[in-house]
Amino acid sequence: MKDYIVRATAGGGQIRAFAAYTKEVVETARKAHNTSPVITAALGRLLSAAAMMGVTLKGEDDLLTLKINGSGPAKGLVVTADPKGNVKGYALVPDVILPPNAAGKLDVSGALGIGILSVIKDMGLKDPYVGQVELKTGEIAEDLTYYFAASEQVPSAVGLGVLMNKDNTVRQAGGFIVQLMPYAQEELIAALEKKLSGMPSVTTLLDEGKTPEDLIEYLLGDLEPEILQTYPTAFSCNCEKKRVEKALIAVGKQELDEMIDEGKPIEVKCQFCGKAYSFTKEELQDIRKKCKPGK
Numbered sequence: 001m002k003d004y005i006v007r008a009t010a011g012g013g014q015i016r017a018f019a020a021y022t023k024e025v026v027e028t029a030r031k032a033h034n035t036s037p038v039i040t041a042a043l044g045r046l047l048s049a050a051a052m053m054g055v056t057l058k059g060e061d062d063l064l065t066l067k068i069n070g071s072g073p074a075k076g077l078v079v080t081a082d083p084k085g086n087v088k089g090y091a092l093v094p095d096v097i098l099p100p101n102a103a104g105k106l107d108v109s110g111a112l113g114i115g116i117l118s119v120i121k122d123m124g125l126k127d128p129y130v131g132q133v134e135l136k137t138g139e140i141a142e143d144l145t146y147y148f149a150a151s152e153q154v155p156s157a158v159g160l161g162v163l164m165n166k167d168n169t170v171r172q173a174g175g176f177i178v179q180l181m182p183y184a185q186e187e188l189i190a191a192l193e194k195k196l197s198g199m200p201s202v203t204t205l206l207d208e209g210k211t212p213e214d215l216i217e218y219l220l221g222d223l224e225p226e227i228l229q230t231y232p233t234a235f236s237c238n239c240e241k242k243r244v245e246k247a248l249i250a251v252g253k254q255e256l257d258e259m260i261d262e263g264k265p266i267e268v269k270c271q272f273c274g275k276a277y278s279f280t281k282e283e284l285q286d287i288r289k290k291c292k293p294g295k
Contacts, residue, residue, distance in 0.1 A: 014183065014184040018056075026044035034094060036095050038111045039093070039096050043091050049158065049160055063080055161206070176202065202215070
């Protein structure tokens with residue numbers, strides 16, 4: 001099954017929902033950053049959420065960024081997504097190893113610790129929208145549920161999951177976001193809460209062969225769900241050598257001089273995808289000439 005996202009409505013428009021299958025997205029991130037199992041799970045959950053949130057952006061050039069800064073050994077995660085289903089991200093410390101939590105699961109909460117979740121939406125305005133909440137559990141799905149309620153005043157339920165194989169490759173990954181419209185009726189809310197309370201984990205359902213459409217049906221089947229749109233999603237990075245060159249210009253003449261004096265080519269890796277770009281001494285000299293005076 002290829003990675004994709006579905007957008008749906010239910011309850012006569014009282015509910016909007018998204019569900020995603022993101023196994024390849026998460027496996028691509030794992031390979032790019034050589035992440036440990038617990039970091040693969042953490043980053044994979046955030047990538048899945050960002051992919052679903054990204055397709056809600058209106059403008060073609062809009063960009064969503066999710067950041068987690070935590071006190072745990074992982075330190076934090078950064079993920080970005082666009083309206084076309086493209087998503088990318090990285091962990092500040094990709095190789096954290098922790099024992100399983102009390103439930104025998106990968107200890108994502110322990111890896112992230114306490115901290116802040118930031119949601120940044122760059123929609124081409126003078127200043128981007130920034131919403132921040134404290135991490136409530138560090139499990140990511142619950143933290144995003146709290147974010148939607150506290151910062152966007154949208155009652156929501158978020159489910160995210162990553163299941164690993166014994167060889168540490170990704171077996172399953174995906175999630176859902178279900179949101180109530182302001183005019184949602186109490187009996188509908190009660191029915192949804194009952195369904196959510198008895199729902200198996202996302203990875204359990206995906207490992208049974210369930211699709212994003214099946215997740216929507218499982219959650220909202222009694223409320224006449226309607227699939228409105230399907231989006232492909234992929235781990236995709238738009239880095240290129242010219243962008244890296246701009247970053248080198250920004251470091252300034254002094255640091256560039258030190259690189260040039262060493263007389264060796266340097267290699268700069270993209271944080272998001274790990275792709276390496278090499279610059280010769282001559283290229284560094286040309287880049288230095290582009291620095292602003294005094295920099």
